Amino acid sequence: MTAHRADLPTAPPLEPTVLPALADVLARARVVAIPTRTSFRGVTVREAVIIDGPQGPTEFSPFLEYADEEAAAWLAAALDFGWHEQPAARRENIDVNATVPAVAAHEVPAILARFPGCRTAKVKVAERGQTLADDVARVRAVREAMGPDALVRVDANCGWSVDEAVTALTALAEFDLDYAEQPCTTVDELVEVRAQLVTLNQRVPGSMAPLVRIAADESVRKASDPLAVARSGAADLLIIKAQPLGGVRRALEIVEQAGLPVVVSSALDTSVGIAMGLQLAAALPEGMLAGACGLGTVALLAGDVTRDSLVPADGAIAVRRPVLDDELLTKFEAAPDRDTWWRDRVARCHAILANAS
Numbered sequence: 177m178t179a180h181r182a183d184l185p186t187a188p189p190l191e192p193t194v195l196p197a198l199a200d201v202l203a204r205a206r207v208v209a210i211p212t213r214t215s216f217r218g219v220t221v222r223e224a225v226i227i228d229g230p231q232g233p234t235e236f237s238p239f240l241e242y243a244d245e246e247a248a249a250w251l252a253a254a255l256d257f258g259w260h261e262q263p264a265a266r267r268e269n270i271d272v273n274a275t276v277p278a279v280a281a282h283e284v285p286a287i288l289a290r291f292p293g294c295r296t297a298k299v300k301v302a303e304r305g306q307t308l309a310d311d312v313a314r315v316r317a318v319r320e321a322m323g324p325d326a327l328v329r330v331d332a333n334c335g336w337s338v339d340e341a342v343t344a345l346t347a348l349a350e351f352d353l354d355y356a357e358q359p360c361t362t363v364d365e366l367v368e369v370r371a372q373l374v375t376l377n378q379r380v381p382g383s384m385a386p387l388v389r390i391a392a393d394e395s396v397r398k399a400s401d402p403l404a405v406a407r408s409g410a411a412d413l414l415i416i417k418a419q420p421l422g423g424v425r426r427a428l429e430i431v432e433q434a435g436l437p438v439v440v441s442s443a444l445d446t447s448v449g450i451a452m453g454l455q456l457a458a459a460l461p462e463g464m465l466a467g468a469c470g471l472g473t474v475a476l477l478a479g480d481v482t483r484d485s486l487v488p489a490d491g492a493i494a495v496r497r498p499v500l501d502d503e504l505l506t507k508f509e510a511a512p513d514r515d516t517w518w519r520d521r522v523a524r525c526h527a528i529l530a531n532a533s
């Protein structure tokens with residue numbers, strides 16, 4: 177165990193309350209493979225296990241490259257959402273952002289059209305194989321399409337070094353960014369980028385605010401210690417995802433302990449996983465939400481497992497659980513080898529949770 181400053185406790189352990197039997201989980205599971213409309217961080221088919229739990233449908237969809245230890249937290253989340261009562265909702269509708277993949281600038285209007293009414297956009301930047309000029313052109317296209325009142329954010333997904341991040345965010349500052357999500361990989365790098373951006377902001381003498389605010393995503397959801405960011409002052413706000421953090425209740429505990437404003441986001445889930453994110457956003461204490469959430473991403477998929485998809489209307493999504501559609505589950509059924517692969521993965525992650533409890 178590392179030493180911790182007294183002001184922040186360690187993150188709560190993954191506690192898989194009462195674990196349902198593996199056979200029960202698998203009997204309720206359907207594996208689906210849904211194409212994306214646009215390549216999103218290299219993903220062109222999104223695979224997911226949809227489980228018809230006693231409390232409602234739930235989803236297990238860790239990315240393919242994740243090892244079992246990491247994927248086990250996603251299974252804890254899925255089982256918690258499918259088998260246990262969830263924290264009470266404090267709001268009925270959740271504002272969401274448009275999510276703009278790393279497309280060419282001329283494709284931006286077509287992407288934004290899938291997010292009706294959204295007044296916040298999050299734009300992917302620092303994509304491998306692209307240049308800062310591509311990012312500037314894409315962000316400019318978003319700002320021009322949405323107008324001066326919209327909020328525009330960027331997400332670099334760890335794609336920059338400290339120097340690249342400072343250069344890029346200085347160049348992008350003319351578009352008046354709401355925040356930059358995970359510009360670099362490590363917590364120390366985030367601290368350094370943020371410090372340099374504070375220095376660059378000295379147009380307001382004595383201000384300790386950075387030129388662009390920093391949000392942490394991977395440094396929260398992929399970290400063994402999701403509170404390290406908050407403890408070291410590496411970010412102005414946190415991106416919180418229910419599946420990787422082990423479910424709605426554990427994510428709420430982490431938010432409370434971190435004490436930073438948050439934006440709830442998805443992992444490119446089907447409507448079932450989005451429902452979990454909406455539940456988390458709806459349960460957040462007053463004043464913790466830092467704006468529109470990244471939960472509109474079903475609009476980036478070319479299919480879904482419900483007829484009543486959880487996509488934005490008027491810039492928001494109503495908090496609800498979708499009704500599974502058997503025809504769609506069959507239509508997007510994964511190939512037999514992929515079905516077997518996912519069921520084996522569920523079994524291995526289930527064993528990890530069983531050993532931990």
Ligand SMILES: O=C(O)CCC(=O)c1ccccc1C(=O)O
Pocket residue numbers: 273274275298331333393441442443444469470471473
């Ligand atoms: O936050 C959003 O707008 C959508 C979700 C999103 O960007 C995302 C989706 C899948 C995997 C990673 C990420 C991410 O935020 O980095």
Ligand SMILES: [Mg+2]
Pocket residue numbers: 331333357358393394415
């Ligand atoms: Mg992100």
